[in-house]
Amino acid sequence: MSITAPARGESRPDRKKGKGFGITRQERAAALFILPLMVLLTVFWIVPSLSSLFFSLTNYSVVSAARWVGPENYLRLVDDWLFWRSLLNSAYFTVGNIPLLLVCGMALAIALNSARLRLRYLYRVVFYLPLVTSSIALSMVWLWLFDPHLGLLNLLLNAVGLPSQPWLQSTQQAMPSIIFMSVWGGVGGTMLIYLAGLQGISEQIYEAAQVDGATPWQSFFHITLPLLRPVTLYVLVTSIIGSFQIFGPIYAMTQGGPAFATTTIVHQIYINGFRYFNMGYAAAQSWILFLLLLGLSIANLRLMTRGLDV
Amino acid sequence: MTIPAHVEIASPNWRSQTGLYLFLYPVLSLVAVSMLIPFLWMFLTALKPQADMFQVPPLIFTLSYTMENFTRAWTRGNFDRFLANSMVVSTSITILNLMVTSLAGYAFARLQWRLREVFFVIVLSVMMLPGLIALIPTFLIVKAVPLAGGNNLLGQNGTGWLDSFPGLIFPLVGSGFYVFLLRQFFLTLPKELEDAARIDGSSEFNVFWRIILPLCKPALAVVALFSFQFSWNDFLWPLVIIQSDRMRTVQLGLALFRTQTQINWGVLMAGTAIATIPTVILFLSFQQYFVRGIALTGIKG
Numbered sequence: 001m002s003i004t005a006p007a008r009g010e011s012r013p014d015r016k017k018g019k020g021f022g023i024t025r026q027e028r029a030a031a032l033f034i035l036p037l038m039v040l041l042t043v044f045w046i047v048p049s050l051s052s053l054f055f056s057l058t059n060y061s062v063v064s065a066a067r068w069v070g071p072e073n074y075l076r077l078v079d080d081w082l083f084w085r086s087l088l089n090s091a092y093f094t095v096g097n098i099p100l101l102l103v104c105g106m107a108l109a110i111a112l113n114s115a116r117l118r119l120r121y122l123y124r125v126v127f128y129l130p131l132v133t134s135s136i137a138l139s140m141v142w143l144w145l146f147d148p149h150l151g152l153l154n155l156l157l158n159a160v161g162l163p164s165q166p167w168l169q170s171t172q173q174a175m176p177s178i179i180f181m182s183v184w185g186g187v188g189g190t191m192l193i194y195l196a197g198l199q200g201i202s203e204q205i206y207e208a209a210q211v212d213g214a215t216p217w218q219s220f221f222h223i224t225l226p227l228l229r230p231v232t233l234y235v236l237v238t239s240i241i242g243s244f245q246i247f248g249p250i251y252a253m254t255q256g257g258p259a260f261a262t263t264t265i266v267h268q269i270y271i272n273g274f275r276y277f278n279m280g281y282a283a284a285q286s287w288i289l290f291l292l293l294l295g296l297s298i299a300n301l302r303l304m305t306r307g308l309d310v
Numbered sequence: 311m312t313i314p315a316h317v318e319i320a321s322p323n324w325r326s327q328t329g330l331y332l333f334l335y336p337v338l339s340l341v342a343v344s345m346l347i348p349f350l351w352m353f354l355t356a357l358k359p360q361a362d363m364f365q366v367p368p369l370i371f372t373l374s375y376t377m378e379n380f381t382r383a384w385t386r387g388n389f390d391r392f393l394a395n396s397m398v399v400s401t402s403i404t405i406l407n408l409m410v411t412s413l414a415g416y417a418f419a420r421l422q423w424r425l426r427e428v429f430f431v432i433v434l435s436v437m438m439l440p441g442l443i444a445l446i447p448t449f450l451i452v453k454a455v456p457l458a459g460g461n462n463l464l465g466q467n468g469t470g471w472l473d474s475f476p477g478l479i480f481p482l483v484g485s486g487f488y489v490f491l492l493r494q495f496f497l498t499l500p501k502e503l504e505d506a507a508r509i510d511g512s513s514e515f516n517v518f519w520r521i522i523l524p525l526c527k528p529a530l531a532v533v534a535l536f537s538f539q540f541s542w543n544d545f546l547w548p549l550v551i552i553q554s555d556r557m558r559t560v561q562l563g564l565a566l567f568r569t570q571t572q573i574n575w576g577v578l579m580a581g582t583a584i585a586t587i588p589t590v591i592l593f594l595s596f597q598q599y600f601v602r603g604i605a606l607t608g609i610k611g
Contacts (some may be wrong), residue, residue, distance in 0.1 A: 001502065011556055013325070022325075024422070024423070025514065026421045026423055026514060027422075027423040027424065028514075029417070029421060029514030029515065030417040030421040030423040031423075032515075033413040033414060033416060033417035033421070033514075033518075034429060035416045036409070036410045036413065036414075036420075036484070037411065037413070037414040037433070037484050038414075038429070040480070040483055040484035041432075041433065041436050041484055041486075043451060044444070044448055044451070044480070044481040044484070045436045045439065045444055046432075047435060047447070047449060047451070048443075048444035048445075048446075048447035048448040049439055049443050049444045050574050052444065052446055052447045054441055054445060055416065055447060055450075062453075063361070065359070068500075072578075088330045108338075108341070110597065111334055111337075111338060111346075112338075114334075117331070122342075123338050123341075123342055124601070125593075125594070125597055126342045126345050126346060127341070127342070127345055127346060128597075128600070129346075129349070129590065129593070130345065130590045132592070132593040132600075133543070133586050133589065133590065134542070134543035134545065134561050134585060134589075135543065135545065135562050135587070136543075136545050136565050137561070137562045137564065137582045137585045137586045138348075138581040139565075140352075140564060140568065140578055140579070140581075141348045141351070141352045141579070141582060142348065143568075144355065144575055144579060145348060145350070145351065146351070146596075147575075150363075150421050150575070152347075152351055154328075184344070184345070188345075206482070219476045230315060241440060245440060245441075245442055246545055247545075248341075248545045248546070248565075251545075251549070251565065252565045252568065266442060266546075269445070270546070270550075271440065272550075273445070273446050273449075273450075274549075274550055279446050279450075279512065282446055283446050285496075286442050286443050286445065286446065287443065289440070289442060289443075290383070290439075290440060290443045293440055
């Protein structure tokens with residue numbers, strides 16, 4: 001290690017040599033290094049996202065060419081009760097799913113954050129297990145558990161003397177059942193993010209609070225909760241975006257039924273776009289979803305950062 | 311301290327609260343058991359002989375466990391083909407993702423170039439887009455790939471990359487998340503490493519390939535694991551572009567297997583187990599990388 005660090009100018013040696021348009025060796029390398037990424041992002045993300053706005057203003061279907069129809073698709077949406085129903089169902093799922101995810105995830109994280117708890121690694125692995133499994137596989141397993149005749153849940157209910165429930169086959173119970181499955185499957189992810197947040201909080205703050213006579217509840221409400229606020233915000237925004245896009249379990253378990261009780265907005269986009277091939281109409285629906293998610297995320301950020309010096 | 315033990319849950323500062331642990335262990339164990347029961351029930355159902363399927367109450371333990379459901383899923387359900395397809399697709403996506411995102415992450419972290427911040431903001435904004443907004447146009451782009459699937463030079467008259475491996479693979483390569491994750495890791499390495507190599511006359515690519523990458527194995531492992539898991543479990547994209555039975559991935563095969571035949575729970579659970587086992591094994595073998603990756607970026611797998 002006899003080489004000392006080079007002088008600052010050395011890492012961009014040939015800018016002044018007038019080669020090309022003053023392009024340095026590192027700039028040439030950088031252009032090549034980001035080229036594959038930028039090509040892929042442009043072709044599969046940037047161009048599609050922008051052009052979906054164009055398609056939403058046409059009556060494109062795979063069999064016929066796109067014809068400009070202006071805002072017609074959006075006007076049709078207003079009168080489409082199934083679209084409103086699917087928005088309502090998505091909101092129902094989100095509102096049911098997220099508070100449970102946050103509260104249970106935080107509770108599990110606080111419980112597992114204790115250094116003295118043996119087996120905490122084992123618990124962590126077990127709680128996270130559903131998150132490495134696909135939503136389709138989980139749907140199949142829960143379809144079987146929810147089966148009204150031979151499913152494990154009804155067998156357990158019967159064993160303690162309670163009547164069987166129709167679960168997914170009832171308009172009343174279908175969405176709560178899917179919410180239950182999603183909380184079961186998602187809580188490990190929220191827990192892990194909260195655990196990472198908790199590990200960033202210094203023990204000394206709690207010790208100081210204890211010296212000042214704070215009760216554990218006070219420490220929780222005045223230290224843990226405020227310091228976890230950025231984590232909560234992150235989890236809230238990402239899980240709202242995720243929950244509004246639920247599709248796999250709907251497709252695999254209920255097909256949107258019974259009687260449209262579980263059809264969500266992404267399920268409607270799929271059916272309109274790829275079963276009826278009304279791609280212009282489906283593109284309009286996905287733009288409404290995008291604007292809705294953008295609005296919700298911004299509102300969240302406002303709400304959660306209010307009173308913070310951000 | 312006169313505070314009852316259960317109130318202590320609120321504070322992580324609960325040393326020497328033996329009463330609390332007496333409460334915590336049963337609760338956590340109960341949650342853990344309820345997490346595991348669906349998986350156990352899946353395996354038990356898959357291993358039961360058909361004759362035992364309709365017993366009420368069900369036999370939890372039987373002496374005659376059998377692989378018959380697995381064999382039926384494997385051969386009659388075509389799960390051998392689905393599994394192979396998923397392996398090809400997920401492995402390709404993972405390898406391509408590693409190459410594309412590590413090169414870009416390095417350029418954003420370590421190279422000096424004009425417009426770097428502008429491009430980084432573009433990459434991050436793309437990361438924020440919900441995938442759904444691009445779904446329909448991406449389908450049309452994949453359908454219009456020139457000179458593929460019977461298309462002419464202008465991408466007309468054929469099916470392009472629909473119903474093919476490239477169609478399953480390329481749209482899932484290149485993610486802002488992985489670029490961001492790797493960039494954060496590259497930033498932690500000492501700059502002297504590269505400068506020394508540059509003085510010795512190495513090309514920029516050699517600096518990256520021979521000096522930097524070997525130091526980044528933990529971060530690359532995180533990207534590889536997430537990338538594999540995500541593509542293995544992806545469903546909407548294969549559902550949209552795959553038409554033929556022999557091109558189905560394992561998730562797509564599983565979902566359509568249920569809708570196309572009368573439900574046979576034993577065979578269905580065997581298929582579900584086949585679709586689940588690879589990522590579960592990967593997770594159990596490398597779980598410290600998963601945990602580190604989530605802590606680093608907050609990605610939910």
